[in-house]
Amino acid sequence: MAIDLTTKFAPYTDEVFKAESKRSILTNSDFDWTGAHTVKIYKVTTTGMNDYDREGANAATQPSRFGTVAGLDATTEEMTLKKDRSFTFAIDKLDTDETQQQLQAASALARQEREVIIPEVDSYVYSIMCTNAGTAPAAIALTSENIYSEILKASQVMDDAEVTDTGRFIVVTPAIYAIMKQSKEIVMNTDIGEDMRAKGVVSNLDGCNVIKVPSVRLPKNFGFLMVHPSATVAPVKLEDYRIHQDPPGISGALVEGRIVYDAFVMDNKKKALYYQAVTTA
Numbered sequence: 001m002a003i004d005l006t007t008k009f010a011p012y013t014d015e016v017f018k019a020e021s022k023r024s025i026l027t028n029s030d031f032d033w034t035g036a037h038t039v040k041i042y043k044v045t046t047t048g049m050n051d052y053d054r055e056g057a058n059a060a061t062q063p064s065r066f067g068t069v070a071g072l073d074a075t076t077e078e079m080t081l082k083k084d085r086s087f088t089f090a091i092d093k094l095d096t097d098e099t100q101q102q103l104q105a106a107s108a109l110a111r112q113e114r115e116v117i118i119p120e121v122d123s124y125v126y127s128i129m130c131t132n133a134g135t136a137p138a139a140i141a142l143t144s145e146n147i148y149s150e151i152l153k154a155s156q157v158m159d160d161a162e163v164t165d166t167g168r169f170i171v172v173t174p175a176i177y178a179i180m181k182q183s184k185e186i187v188m189n190t191d192i193g194e195d196m197r198a199k200g201v202v203s204n205l206d207g208c209n210v211i212k213v214p215s216v217r218l219p220k221n222f223g224f225l226m227v228h229p230s231a232t233v234a235p236v237k238l239e240d241y242r243i244h245q246d247p248p249g250i251s252g253a254l255v256e257g258r259i260v261y262d263a264f265v266m267d268n269k270k271k272a273l274y275y276q277a278v279t280t281a
Helices: 093-097 105-131 147-160 174-182 194-198 267-272
Strands: 038-044 074-080 083-092 169-172 201-205 208-212 222-227 236-245 252-261 273-277
Touching: 083 093, 083 105, 093 252, 105 222, 105 236, 105 252, 105 273, 147 174, 147 222, 147 267, 147 273, 169 174, 174 208, 194 201, 267 273
Parallel strands: 169 208
Antiparallel strands: 038 074, 083 252, 169 222, 201 208, 222 273, 236 252
């Protein structure tokens, strides 16, 4: 006896897990690229202090009692957007109809943004931050015994560089966070406000908010990154996503998207980035 069993397709799509982006609280958008592809900012030097010549004893060689008049340098650093990325795909009308409406342009576009665009931009921004960190000691093996002392070193370097001591963040992978939790020296404050927890902050250590970022979005051999948001400008100049219904040559929807973005670490703020890599296991 032969029996053909029924196969049933449920109107449900098994979506891939994807973490929300954390880069917005680790960077800033202090500059506006509207109407321009490049933004230039000035770097102005200062001058040293002198002993005031109250008696005018050095008048022959130093006409001003305030000291030798110095000039100030005013140079520029240039930030030109380099990432101009795009995508396109089509969805046939029958494909939408015969998948119980699971293959639709709107949901497919949202999926593209969640699973492709956001991870790409995140990875690029974190790479720029690590590559241009003002302090990047040699890679080491991080363990529960040394993780706290290495984080303290980062804090000390930033303190000595006079980086603002409020609003700092420590970016870690889930694996490094687990090591931190195993350290007997680390006592983390997990009483975080809902607003910060919604942005990805999981705890607070010595005044620094700790953020977990999936390792796939971070450079290879990433250990931790201590950062102040003032160091990195991460503009998104253009996000253009569109759905064309029945365009010429297609019976269905044509989806197109374009995003123009970049990330820049300002020269005088590099010390607000401390990157510690780990040795390959």
